[in-house]
Amino acid sequence: MEREWNDNQPIYRQLRDRVVAMILEGVLKEGDPLPSVRNVAAEYRVNPLTVLKGYQQLVAEGLVESRRGRGMFINAGARSVLLQGERQKFLGEEWPRIQAAIQRLGLKVEELLNGSRPSSTAAPSKPAKSDPPEEES
Amino acid sequence: MEREWNDNQPIYRQLRDRVVAMILEGVLKEGDPLPSVRNVAAEYRVNPLTVLKGYQQLVAEGLVESRRGRGMFINAGARSVLLQGERQKFLGEEWPRIQAAIQRLGLKVEELLNGSRPSSTAAPSKPAKSDPPEEES
DNA sequence: ACTAGTGTTATAGTTTACTATAACAGTCTG
DNA sequence: CAGACTGTTATAGTAAACTATAACACTAGT
Secondary structure, three states, X not given: OOOOOOOOXXXXXXXXXXXXXXXXXXXXXXXXXXXXXXXXXXXXXXXXXXXXXXXXXXXXXXXXXXXXXXXXXXXXXXHHHHHHHHHHHHHHHHHHHHHHHHHHOOOOHHHHHHHOOOOOOOOOOOOOOXXXXXXXX | OOOOOOOOOOHHHHHHHHHHHHHHHOOOOOOOEOOOHXXXXXXXXXXXXXXXXXXXXXXXXXXXXXXXXXXXXXXXXXXXXXXXXXXXXXXXXXHHHHHHHHHHOOOOHHHHHOOOOOOOOOOOOOOOOOOOOOOOO
């Protein structure tokens, strides 16, 4: 897990998203306990309240159940619910935006979807003026 | 132009992004004036200060020049600088995240390339349990 | 000079996200 | 019961984003 935060989004939501990702990836299975609020807070150097807020987001979505004194546990069916809901959200809200951005930048969607698996430090050095969309000065 | 705001990101940055998009799309050409701070503020029902903040972001990036009493104007070279910088940012920061999400959701390249130009009300109804990645319970 | 259009700055208040510190409330183990 | 884990709530403070209102500074047209 990464220990750093993205400026674009509040920590508690990023936290929620990470748990969601872990569920989808199968790292966390249904019935499993989430790492404890205090543990996460300590490990990530973040306030326990912030962690709690992220977790309660998941409770509110019905993905996780909280049992006082025991911990927080992933509900049955969480994964398939997520798979469906997140898909819809992605296809309906994110992907269109992303696609527009790709087009604006003169990039090819197919190329991105096919050939690209940049493991980590993949900094493409200057596309060097490839194909600017129309130019009608 | 849309009149609505995304909760995920501060308005001033969304504003900045829209101008960037307009430059890339050629809606705004180099030398053109940006719509005035007060106009935008009025049209979008937003505080002039918020608009200014978005615009000054562009000034700080060297994309736009501000001339007191005249307006704010798009600098020469803005477009190509943008094309390069935004590409790098996209490929380096956004795309890896997006790709991970696509994989997690088990989305298929065809789904993304085909069905994804929903003019408005396009709600895909239940992908109906297509292909969950491994299942080893 | 006046006016109406630009960008810019000042003052001040609200809301949200995050923080620190501390206490409360259950569960389980010894 | 004591102690060590869980989640939860309370209190209070900081910083960022946004807002309302108002004034200042500059440019251009009349």
